[in-house]
Amino acid sequence: RMAARRALKAVLVDLSGTLHIEDSAVPGAQEALKRDRLLRGAPVTIRFVTNTTKECKRDLLERLTKLGFDIAESEIFTSLTAARNLLEQKQVRPLLLVDDKALPDFTGIATDDPNAVVVGLAPEHFHYEMMNKAFRLILDGAPLIAIHKARYFKKKNGLALGPGPFVAGLEYATDTKATVVGKPEKTFFLEALRGTDCAPEEAVMIGDDCRDDVGGAQNAGMRGILVRTGKYRPADEDKINPAPYLTCENFPEAVEHILEHLL
16 A cells, blocks of 8 residues: 555654653653654654644753653644634734643734634633633624634643533534644644655654544555553554554654555
8 A cells, every 4th residue: 555655754752741741751752752853864844733732832942851852843734823823814903712831832923802702722712701702702893713622631630621512612602613723724734744854655644643643644645653651542643534553652662563554
C-alpha cells in the first residue's frame, strides 16, 4: 500500500498525551525525538501541533524545554494560533473563554464590547453567569468559535472534561453551529503544513486522540499513527473509518516505525 504514496517529508507530533502528560514526559520520548531529529538529513520537517488552550505558546515551550525536549518555538503550531488568525480575518472582538495563561497569544486583539464568542479550555469560566453571557451574545448574532471540541483529555489524576461539551451546550441552546479551528479540522492540519513545501500525502501525524489527531489527519490526506498513551482507551482504533494507518505502544515506537518503513 506504500507504493502509491510519496516519500515522507513531514512528521506532525501531538504534545499532550503523546510527548508528555502535564509535567511528566512519556518515557523515552526525549530520546526518540532526538532520533527523529536525525531525520533532518532525510530531509523531514517536524511540527508540533496541539489543541492545548491551557497556556500560551511561550509557556508551553518553557514546559517542554524543562522536560528535556529540544523544540524551537517556530516548530509549534497551536489551535490558539489558528483561532487568532481567524479573529484577525473576521475582524471581530471576542469574549475570550480561555485560560488566563493563554491570553498572551491574543495580545493586541480588541475584546471590549464583544461581538464574537471564543471557547477554549477554561474551567474557571465555565459557570452559569459566563455561559449565559456567551449564550446571549450568540443569540444576538455573535459567531461562536470553538478553539476545539475535544470531549475529554488526560490529567495526572484521570480523564477530565474538555471544552467540547460546553461548546455543544451553547450550540444546542442557540441552535447554531460553532466554527471549529483546532484538530480535527482539515484546515488546521493544512495550516500546520503551510511553509513546509509538503503535501498532505507526504506527512504523517502521531497522536493519542483517535478522532482529533489520527482521524483528522487522515481526513486531510495524511497518514495517522495512534499511540496507546495519554487519553488512549482500549478499542479507540475502532472509532474511526478508515482505521489508523498504525497503532503503536508509544511515541518512541512510532518513531522507530517511521525510521524503518517510511523513509
